[in-house]
Amino acid sequence: MYSFDYMYWNLIKTLSKRGLEVVKAPVSDEETWLEAKGHVPYDLIRIYRKDIDFRQALVFDLESLAERADRIRIASGQRKLSILTIYLSQEAPVDEWQDVVNHPIQDKRISIVPIFIDQSGVEEEFTKVALALNLKLSELTDQIVERSEEEVEHIKAQVLAEIKNSEEERQRQSAIFQRGKPIFTWFFAILQIIMFLLLEISGGSQNIETLILFGAKVNTLILDGEWWRLLTPIVLHIGFIHLLFNTFALLSVGAAAERVFGSFRFVVIYILAGVFGSIASFIFSPYLSAGASGAIFGCLGALLYLAFSNKQAFLKTIGTNIAVIIILNLGLGFTISNIDNAGHIGGLVGGFLTALAVGLPEEKILLKRIFGWILVTILGGGALYWGVHSQTL
Structure with missing residues (x-):
């Protein structure tokens, strides 16, 4: 019942260990953004943990994400911005939805590549994530087992503590230039x-x-x-x-x-x-x-x-x-x-x-x-x- 919640926090933990940094703390139970800093071929990684029941909800989220991404690009002064967004949904939408994620959003300024992971295709989609982020597949698939609520809370506490320590370290480093x-x-x-x-x-x-x-x-x-x-x-x-x-x-x-x-x-x-x-x-x-x-x-x-x-x-x-x-x-x-x-x-x-x-x-x-x-x-x-x-x- 809690396997996807566990996957969410474990993915954040795995990417943080690879050098990606959480863009903004505190991290929510639903959405996390990480900055790649040259470690992977994307500028930002977005992990979205929410059960999406209908195709239109997925379309709406991607459209909203494109608008947010363009605002981020302008605010950061970048000419282009590439985002990998990973959806973690226990079940897939009940209507036809595959065409939405099979056609990434691509223009001269914004690139958004979605990967949708649901219960029926976990290993296949995590293979795509591993390839996209230069990870070993075992780092992701080893965690695809049923988890208890206590285990989810435990890894969540670990991740939040690590993020807090990293944020404090960044503040100490930035203080050097102040x-x-x-x-x-x-x-x-x-x-x-x-x-x-x-x-x-x-x-x-x-x-x-x-x-x-x-x-x-x-x-x-x-x-x-x-x-x-x-x-x-x-x-x-x-x-x-x-x-x-x-x-x-x-x-x-x-x-x-x-x-x-x-x-x-x-x-x-x-x-x-x-x-x-x-x-x-x-x-x-x-x-x-x-x-x-x-x-x-x-x-x-x-x-x-x-x-x-x-x-x-x-x-x-x-x-x-x-x-x-x-x-x-x-x-x-x-x-x-x-x-x-x-x-x-x-x-x-x-x-x-x-x-x-x-x-x-x-x-x-x-x-x-x-x-x-x-x-x-x-x-x-x-x-x-x-x-x-x-x-x-």
């Missing part, structure tokens, strides 16, 4: 725009003499004692495209870093990463250079530090994106001329080490921070010392 507002990210973005306008007014942002006057990195002048040129290039940009690209990158990556580390730590990371980038450029590039790229790569390095501090949160949130951004940008730096990849790598290392030194807001391990500051001092100071003496020999 420790600060991107105040200084906007400050540095506005500052570099102001400096760009001043460069243009004073002779042009691509004029070498103007760039030198405003503090671009020039190796010979640094050797002459103008050490401030390791810092000032961070807010200077050579040409509008250079400024545009770095401003967008800063507002994206910098904002994420400031939310994770908080404003004070972000400022320290951004400045020291920029200096590390200038030192690396000073050592490996004889050319004049300027730009916030080193500092921005430092923000990437700081976010990469999150992988060592909270690996699970990193992988579930920004891990893949950060890795792709780093690989893509460094790859472009090695293939396109006039890109100071030494500054990028120096900033990346500097950002990572400074993140270790300042730590995440909840980290309380003093020895870890001391070790980080030692590394920042030794590697940064040692690299600068080596660069100066290698170029004066």
Whole structure:
């Protein structure tokens, strides 16, 4: 009598273990939505447990689902949305209904594939579910036995507890990006725009003499004692495209870093990463250079530090994106001329080490921070010392 109720909760449990996440808690006894997140070839999975007696009720539900799906698609900003909806009904409708589920809803924006499971075709239809969701058939068919009300309540309690724990974990992970507002990210973005306008007014942002006057990195002048040129290039940009690209990158990556580390730590990371980038450029590039790229790569390095501090949160949130951004940008730096990849790598290392030194807001391990500051001092100071003496020999 309770086998279909048990199947309902067991299917939710099985899909949750496969990495699909319940879209909205609490889960009802009748309907559950799960987000696939790339684990299966659908965007959403809908499980609907209700005895459907007539064909028209099935038609009405699918029509309503199509309208809901389009609203979901618009709200989520997706061009297309694919949904697998699994009906669990003890008995099939009394009138002809097979044509309804044999013709999935398909247009340019919405795709809905229905699978209807009733008592007469459980194993056959669960085979379709297993194929659609890349599951082993045994994970589903092993549960096709009569169950008591107590067993249903037991698995229901298990599933609801697991969903609650997952929701709490998601909230903890999202809280990582709510420790600060991107105040200084906007400050540095506005500052570099102001400096760009001043460069243009004073002779042009691509004029070498103007760039030198405003503090671009020039190796010979640094050797002459103008050490401030390791810092000032961070807010200077050579040409509008250079400024545009770095401003967008800063507002994206910098904002994420400031939310994770908080404003004070972000400022320290951004400045020291920029200096590390200038030192690396000073050592490996004889050319004049300027730009916030080193500092921005430092923000990437700081976010990469999150992988060592909270690996699970990193992988579930920004891990893949950060890795792709780093690989893509460094790859472009090695293939396109006039890109100071030494500054990028120096900033990346500097950002990572400074993140270790300042730590995440909840980290309380003093020895870890001391070790980080030692590394920042030794590697940064040692690299600068080596660069100066290698170029004066």
